[in-house]
Amino acid sequence: xxxxxxxxxxxxxxxxxxxxxxxxxxxxxxxxxxxxxxxxxxxxxxxxxxxxxxxxxxxxxxxxxxxxxxxxxxxxxxxxxxxxxxxxxxxxxxxxxxxxxxxxxxxxxxxxxxxxxxxxxxxxxxxxxxxxxxxxxxx
Amino acid sequence: xxxxxxxxxxxxxxxxxxxxxxxxxxxxxxxxxxxxxxxxxxxxxxxxxxxxxxxxxxxxxxxxxxxxxxxxxxxxxxxxxxxxxxxxxxxxxxxxxxxxxxxxxxxxxxxxxxxxxxxxxxxxxxxxxxxxxxxxxxxxxxxxxxxxxxxxxxxxxxxxxxxxxxxxxxxxxxxxx
Amino acid sequence: xxxxxxxxxxxxxxxxxxxxxxxxxxxxxxxxxxxxxxxxxxxxxxxxxxxxxxxxxxxxxxxxxxxxxxxxxxxxxxxxxxxxxxxxxxxxxxxxxxxxxxxxxxxxxxxxxxxxxxxxxxxxxxxxxxxxxxxxxxxxxxxxxxxxxxxxxxxxxxxxxxxxxxxxxxxxxxxxxxxxxxxxxxxxxxxxxxxxxxxxxxxxxxxxxxxxxxxxxxxxxxxxxxxxxxxxxxxxxxxxxxxxxxxxxxxxxxxxxxxxxxxxxxxxxxxxxxxxxxxxxxxxxxxxxxxxxxxxxxxxxxxxxxxxxxxxxxxxxxxxxxxxxxxxxxxxxxxxxxxxxxxxxxxxxxxxxxxxxxxxxxxxxxxxxxxxxxxxxxxxxxxxxxxxxxxxxxxxxxxxxxxxxxxxxxxxxxxxxxxxxxxxxxxxxxxxxxxxxxxxxxxxxxxxxxxxxxxxxxxxxxxxxxxxxxxxxxxxxxxxxxxxxxxxxxxxxxxxxxxxxxxxxxxxxxxxxxxxxxxxxxxxxxxxxxxxxxxxxxxxxxxxxxxxxxxxxxxxxxxxxxxxxxxxxxxxxxxxxxxxxxxxxxxxxxxxxxxxxxxxxxxxxxxxxxxxxxxxxxxxxxxxxxxxxxxxxxxxxxxxxxxxxxxxxxxxxxxxxxxxxxxxxxxx
Numbered sequence: 001x002x003x004x005x006x007x008x009x010x011x012x013x014x015x016x017x018x019x020x021x022x023x024x025x026x027x028x029x030x031x032x033x034x035x036x037x038x039x040x041x042x043x044x045x046x047x048x049x050x051x052x053x054x055x056x057x058x059x060x061x062x063x064x065x066x067x068x069x070x071x072x073x074x075x076x077x078x079x080x081x082x083x084x085x086x087x088x089x090x091x092x093x094x095x096x097x098x099x100x101x102x103x104x105x106x107x108x109x110x111x112x113x114x115x116x117x118x119x120x121x122x123x124x125x126x127x128x129x130x131x132x133x134x135x136x137x138x139x
Numbered sequence: 140x141x142x143x144x145x146x147x148x149x150x151x152x153x154x155x156x157x158x159x160x161x162x163x164x165x166x167x168x169x170x171x172x173x174x175x176x177x178x179x180x181x182x183x184x185x186x187x188x189x190x191x192x193x194x195x196x197x198x199x200x201x202x203x204x205x206x207x208x209x210x211x212x213x214x215x216x217x218x219x220x221x222x223x224x225x226x227x228x229x230x231x232x233x234x235x236x237x238x239x240x241x242x243x244x245x246x247x248x249x250x251x252x253x254x255x256x257x258x259x260x261x262x263x264x265x266x267x268x269x270x271x272x273x274x275x276x277x278x279x280x281x282x283x284x285x286x287x288x289x290x291x292x293x294x295x296x297x298x299x300x301x302x303x304x305x306x307x308x309x310x311x312x313x314x315x316x
Numbered sequence: 317x318x319x320x321x322x323x324x325x326x327x328x329x330x331x332x333x334x335x336x337x338x339x340x341x342x343x344x345x346x347x348x349x350x351x352x353x354x355x356x357x358x359x360x361x362x363x364x365x366x367x368x369x370x371x372x373x374x375x376x377x378x379x380x381x382x383x384x385x386x387x388x389x390x391x392x393x394x395x396x397x398x399x400x401x402x403x404x405x406x407x408x409x410x411x412x413x414x415x416x417x418x419x420x421x422x423x424x425x426x427x428x429x430x431x432x433x434x435x436x437x438x439x440x441x442x443x444x445x446x447x448x449x450x451x452x453x454x455x456x457x458x459x460x461x462x463x464x465x466x467x468x469x470x471x472x473x474x475x476x477x478x479x480x481x482x483x484x485x486x487x488x489x490x491x492x493x494x495x496x497x498x499x500x501x502x503x504x505x506x507x508x509x510x511x512x513x514x515x516x517x518x519x520x521x522x523x524x525x526x527x528x529x530x531x532x533x534x535x536x537x538x539x540x541x542x543x544x545x546x547x548x549x550x551x552x553x554x555x556x557x558x559x560x561x562x563x564x565x566x567x568x569x570x571x572x573x574x575x576x577x578x579x580x581x582x583x584x585x586x587x588x589x590x591x592x593x594x595x596x597x598x599x600x601x602x603x604x605x606x607x608x609x610x611x612x613x614x615x616x617x618x619x620x621x622x623x624x625x626x627x628x629x630x631x632x633x634x635x636x637x638x639x640x641x642x643x644x645x646x647x648x649x650x651x652x653x654x655x656x657x658x659x660x661x662x663x664x665x666x667x668x669x670x671x672x673x674x675x676x677x678x679x680x681x682x683x684x685x686x687x688x689x690x691x692x693x694x695x696x697x698x699x700x701x702x703x704x705x706x707x708x709x710x711x712x713x714x715x716x717x718x719x720x721x722x723x724x725x726x727x728x729x730x731x732x733x734x735x736x737x738x739x740x741x742x743x744x745x746x747x748x749x750x751x752x753x754x755x756x757x758x759x760x761x762x763x764x765x766x767x768x769x770x771x772x773x774x775x776x777x778x779x780x781x782x783x784x785x786x787x788x789x790x791x792x793x794x795x796x797x798x799x800x801x802x803x804x805x806x807x808x809x810x811x812x813x814x815x816x817x818x819x820x821x822x823x824x825x826x827x828x829x830x831x832x833x834x835x836x837x838x839x840x841x842x843x844x845x846x847x848x849x850x851x852x853x854x855x856x857x858x859x860x861x862x863x864x865x866x867x868x869x870x871x872x873x874x875x876x877x878x879x880x881x882x883x884x885x886x887x888x889x890x891x892x893x894x895x896x897x898x899x900x901x902x903x904x905x906x907x908x909x910x911x912x913x914x915x916x917x918x919x920x921x922x923x924x925x926x927x928x929x930x931x932x933x934x935x936x937x938x939x940x941x942x943x944x945x946x947x948x949x950x951x952x953x954x955x956x957x958x959x960x961x962x963x964x965x966x967x968x969x970x971x972x973x974x975x976x977x978x979x980x981x982x983x984x
Contacts, residue, residue, distance in 0.1 A: 012671060019675035022708040023682060027740070031703040034687060034697035053699055065923065089550050089922065089933065092903045103701070140321035148367065152360045157333070159352035184513050185432060193516070197582055202809075206788045207781075211735060246635065252768060276565070 034101060037077040040106060053103040054082070054112065060096035071117075073101055082106075086114040094119040187233050194226040318383065321371030322462035328364040328415070331357045336445040342724045343438035343511070343686045351438045355426045358441060360447065362419040369416050370787035372409065372461050376402055382468040385409060385461045391474035393845070393866055401485040402475050404492070407609060407624075413489070415451045416606075417496040421525075422448065425500060440507030440521075447499055450631050458624055477893055477904045483543035490565055491536030495601050497529025500564055501573070502598035504590055509642040514649050516581070522594060523577045524958070531568045531954040537563055538823075538947040549933045551918050553943070555828075556705040561684045562604030572673035579666050587650040588643075589670070595639045598676065602632055607684070660736070665723040672712050672719070679708040684744050708848045714766055717824060720817055721774035724781050743776030760947035767828040771821045778814045778821075785811075808956050815953030822946030829939035830916075838922070838933040846877075849934050852917065853877040856887070856932070858926060859874040867891045868905075872921045876910065885908055888932070889920040916940040 017063065037056045040047060056075030063073040070087040084102050096101065104114035198219065210250040329795040335357040342350030372385070376399045389402040389409070403409045429437050440603045455461060501522035508518035554560060556805045579586045606628040648694035682689075690698035693767070725739040749929045750772035751765055759765060778887045784799070789799035804811040839847040840854040857873040869891045876884040889906035910917040923931040 002641075009668075011664075011668070015668065015671045019672075019712065021678065022711060023679050026679075026704040026707040027686070029546070029701055030700050030707065031698045032701065033688075035698050046616075082784065092549065092905055093901075141317070145323045148324065148364070152364065154333065156331065156353050156357045156358055158356060159349040162349070166980065170545055186517065189520065193581060200807075203785070205789070209735060209739065209786050291624050 015123055037075060038079045040082065041080045044104075047106050048108050050104055051103070051105055052103060053116075054106075055099060055101045058094070058100050059094055064097065067088075073100075081112065081127070082112050084112045084114055085097055086117050088115065088117065091117065093118040164220050184233065184236055187229055187236075191226065191233065193221050193230065196228070198222045317371045317374050317517040318380070318462050319462075321368040322460060324368040324371070324708075325412075325460070325462070328368070328419075329449065329456045331361050331364070332445050332448040334734045334949045335361065335981055336449065339438040339441045339445065343435065348434070351441075354441060354445075356613065358419070358422045358426050358445070358470075361452075362416075362423040365412070365416045365419045367413060368461075369403070371511070372412060373400060373403055376400065378970065379472065381472055382464055383461075383471070384463045384465050385467050388466060389472070391472040392780070394475055395480075397485070398475055398480050401479075405479055407723055408455060408459045410488070410492075410609075411451060411455045411459060411669075412461050413492060414447065414496060415455060417492055418444070418448055418451065418499060421463075421496065421500050425503075429521075433513070435511050436504075436507050436517055436601065438507075439510040440503045443503035443506040444512070444976060451642050454624060454627060458627065475745040477891070481543060482549050483539055483546065487536060487539035487543050490532055490539055490722055494529050494531075494533030494536050495563070495605065496600050497525060497532055498570060498601040499592050501529070505594040506639060506642065509591070509646050512646065512649065514587070514646065516625065519577060519580050519590065519967050523574065523581065526570055526574050526577065526594070526597075529956055530567070530574055531951065531958070532568045533563065533570060533950055534954075535947065537567060540942065545940070546907060546909065549920050551834070551920075551933075551937065553940075556683070556702045558684050559608050560905055560957045561680050561705075562607050565680050565684075566597050566604055568677035568680065569593060569600050572670045572677075573630070574940075575666055575673075576670045577782065577838075579663055583663065585652045585663070588647070591643055592652060593674075595643065596635075596674075597679075599636055600681070602628070603637065606632060608611040619633040636650065658765060662723060662726050665719055665726055669716065669719050669723070672716050675956075676709055679712070680705065683708075710763060713824070714763075714770060717770040717774060717821075718769070719763050720820065721770065721777045724817075725777050726813065743773045743780060746776040747773035759834050764828050764832045767824060768783060771825050771828075774817060774821050779816055781814060782811070784788050804956065808959055808961065809889075811960070812953050812955075812957030815956055816950050817953075819946045819948070819950030819953055822942045822949055824946075826939045826942030826946060828879045830943070831935045833938050835875065836933070837935075838931065840925075840931045841930050842929050847934065848907065848933065851879050851938070852934075853880075854932065854934060856930060857885075859928070859930065862979070867893045870921070870924055871945055872924065872932065874908075874919065874932070876917065883949070886919055887915070888919045890921045890924065898966040911941055913941050913945075914938065 004122045032053045034053045035043075035054070037054060038069060040052065040054050054075070059074040059076050059081060059110050064072070065071050070085070071090060072083065072085050073085055074081050076082075084100075086102065086104075098119045101116075101118040102114035103116035104112060106112050201210060201218050201222070202216060204210045205212075210218070322742035335354045338350045338357065339354035341351075342354060349746075364565070375383050375386050376390055377396060379386060379390055379392060379399070383409050385406055388834045389406045390399050390880060394402070404413050422441070425437075425440065425444065437808070449841075504518040504522040504525070506898070508514050537560075544555070545551075573590065576586050576590055576593060580590050606625065609624060609628070683704050686700050690696060713911075721743060722740075747769040750757045751769045754765055754768060782803070785803045786796065786800045790796060792799075794802065796980055835850055837847065837849050839912050843856060843858050846853050846855040853876070855875045855877070856874055860873060861872045862869055862871075866944060869889055871887045871889045876886050877883060886908045888908035891904045891906060893904065906921055908919040908921075911920075915936050918935040918937055920933045921930060
């Protein structure tokens with residue numbers, strides 16, 4: 001019986017270790033730092049050519065689309081601003097002033113080459129501010 | 140409008156929740172369980188019946204698995220004996236409960252219901268001994284599966300094979316069907 | 317109406333507290349009239365929440381903009397059906413729905429078991445009441461759906477156009493039924509721990525409810541995936557987004573539970589394991605609600621966020637502490653009745669299945685909270701993206717599929733080599749044959765080959781099971797059809813489960829093909845120009861633009877050729893909603909989808925230019941329809957499994973017998 005139990009413990013240990021290894025290897029190979037624009041600029045020499053994710057607000061008026069579907073724009077966090085170049089599907093909600101999240105590589109020419117672009121809704125909270133515009137005058 | 144509706148709703152809800160307390164005067168709920176037998180016994184009986192069902196389905200399962208060749212003959216017999224032993228002890232316990240009831244006699248004041256209950260008892264326990272009853276119940280559903288369990292002998296090497304098999308499990312010769 | 321609604325919620329809150337107190341007091345002191353009264357209270361809570369929901373729906377449909385919730389989620393141009401579905405578009409409405417669904421379940425539990433398991437049920441009711449108190453408390457005091465605005469706006473903020481979709485209308489509610497459904501088996505587990513009635517009663521109830529919740533979770537996940545596929549316009553259906561993971565984690569844990577519970581039922585083993593699993597499942601479901609609603613982890617999906625996060629966190633901590641404390645307290649009563657006989661047995665296949673599901677749940681959980689974890693530990697916010705989830709989960713999934721094929725054919729307790737060879741020969745051959753055929757057809761992707769081979773293997777084992785079972789019955793003189801039907805109806809759980817497995821196989825085939833063999837191309841076309849994609853060709857015929865009350869739509873007309881022959885016309889759209897400003901999204905890409913069982917042609921109009929050219933992104937996603945078909949098969953299988961069986965005579969007689977006796981004294 002002891003032998004049978006031992007077999008079980010070994011089998012369970014193998015599964016646990018395998019899952020652990022997959023998790024460890026997965027994290028190690030796929031992790032990216034999530035930075036603000038300022039943090040990115042602060043790490044400038046070391047950050048070049050490593051994969052990072054940066055979030056910031058799209059600077060109004062900087063969006064340039066060309067016919068082939070590639071896109072250039074700037075994002076800012078108030079303190080610093082970077083240029084972003086992106087090719088791929090543009091999210092529907094991407095526009096001036098939205099919070100954009102880009103993932104890719106910060107190239108040596110100080111242009112962020114993104115291969116992932118996510119856009120977040122500008123209102124993080126259910127804000128009632130916008131309703132005031134439609135305030136009933138007779139109230 | 141709203142105020143009236145709210146008042147009505149509140150009153151109805153309060154009434155509904157308080158209902159069991161008013162009915163308490165007739166003392167019905169407390170009597171129900173306490174006077175019959177303790178609720179533990181009701182639970183125990185429910186649990187025994189469930190165990191019985193589980194064991195029956197386990198026996199049906201291994202019968203079927205054996206028929207499909209998923210169980211070896213030795214394992215099948217061992218498991219079958221084990222489950223049948225367990226089923227026997229469960230049935231015995233159920234019967235003890237029911238005997239207890241019969242002895243205590245004046246359980247239900249209502250004549251009509253008394254009749255109905257005792258007629259059920261006749262079907263289920265009648266006057267047979269525990270073992271006869273168990274044998275009957277277990278063999279009843281076993282016989283249904285019997286067809287698939289007869290074993291054949293291989294014409295070539297004489298090994299015992301399942302009737303299900305097309306080929307002998309020992310020598311591989313085709314079995315005559 | 318509004319007053320009635322908000323007072324109803326408040327009453328429901330008060331009565332839930334009463335239900336908790338009365339049921340515990342009643343069972344402790346054996347004053348059963350208190351338990352009765354608590355049960356009535358639970359049903360009253362259902363009616364009160366129903367009234368509140370009707371009141372809110374009434375306000376939504378009649379666009380009573382004096383309510384904050386209505387003003388935030390509807391607008392005058394919204395179709396009536398979407399005014400109704402905006403009930404679950406925002407935070408407060410969703411929470412109200414959560415409470416309503418929980419109260420429906422509670423009422424069903426009460427009605428189903430009024431006269432049974434009298435020691436256990438009051439505690440189950442108390443647990444359900446505790447969860448209700450929390451959620452109703454949140455909508456009473458923090459996020460009231462009946463909150464008034466200080467003024468009445470003329471126009472509401474409107475419903476996000478990407479939520480105006482049939483799938484979006486039913487997908488959240490399906491998931492809710494699943495999410496909330498997990499509460500019930502948890503309540504039975506807690507009831508068992510609190511009452512000490514750790515026999516088989518709780519596990520029987522829990523199994524049924526867990527299966528029910530699991531079915532809703534599965535269907536809800538698939539509907540969500542289909543919505544994302546049709547509406548989000550990036551060509552995929554699953555992105556390992558935190559909100560998707562939030563629903564996926566309880567699904568994983570629930571899947572483990574509905575498998576391991578069989579071992580406890582049949583063998584009296586794994587009692588501690590099952591108890592922990594159901595606690596974990598419930599924790600993950602509440603945690604899922606928490607990450608969706610709190611915005612603590614950034615996601616593109618989370619629509620309504622607010623500051624109820626800390627409240628949820630406190631509630632989660634309370635649940636975990638309390639339930640594991642109870643678990644430790646009852647530990648000695650959860651000893652196993654049997655032990656494992658052999659590593660080569662169905663029992664151990666179940667154990668491995670459980671470990672893998674839990675391992676997957678853990679990996680997803682870790683990946684989801686990784687940004688928070690890393691920020692807390694190192695100060696840096698580190699993300700793990702879809703590659704992480706794929707790398708970890710794909711191998712686990714492949715082993716699980718293997719087990720799905722092995723499990724049914726391996727015998728309980730101990731499998732012999734002879735038995736293995738006999739049972740597995742043809743399914744294994746089928747798997748190998750699949751690999752050979754696919755290699756011959758030129759497929760070289762290793763993961764895909766393994767996946768398809770395993771799928772063939774599982775299909776082989778399941779069909780062997782059906783075939784052999786039917787043959788055994790046919791030997792007894794039944795014809796094929798009746799033998800088959802009786803086989804299934806006599807053991808619905810087993811064969812229903814196999815049907816579910818077939819559904820899963822179809823889903824796996826679809827997921828494998830559509831994630832490994834995608835062809836994608838983007839091109840800018842002049843009128844009359846064509847783009848080539850595999851053996852398809854798309855010719856751009858021109859743009860059409862029109863305006864409706866709500867939007868400016870641009871349609872690109874394309875003609876599809878397959879192997880040189882004209883087969884179809886395709887028209888992807890891009891809509892710009894006129895009524896901007898207050899909406900979060902004013903632009904919407906309407907995907908044109910040409911779907912067959914072989915592949916999906918997925919066409920997006922990514923842009924149109926003043927010079928008359930359009931930019932078209934086209935994808936060929938093979939076998940995507942198999943995923944949805946698999947979902948239907950899975951649902952059918954689950955229905956077969958849950959289909960109520962005609963009660964056996966003995967059981968029926970027994971039930972009547974005890975119930976009659978109780979009634980007899982009731983009437984006396």
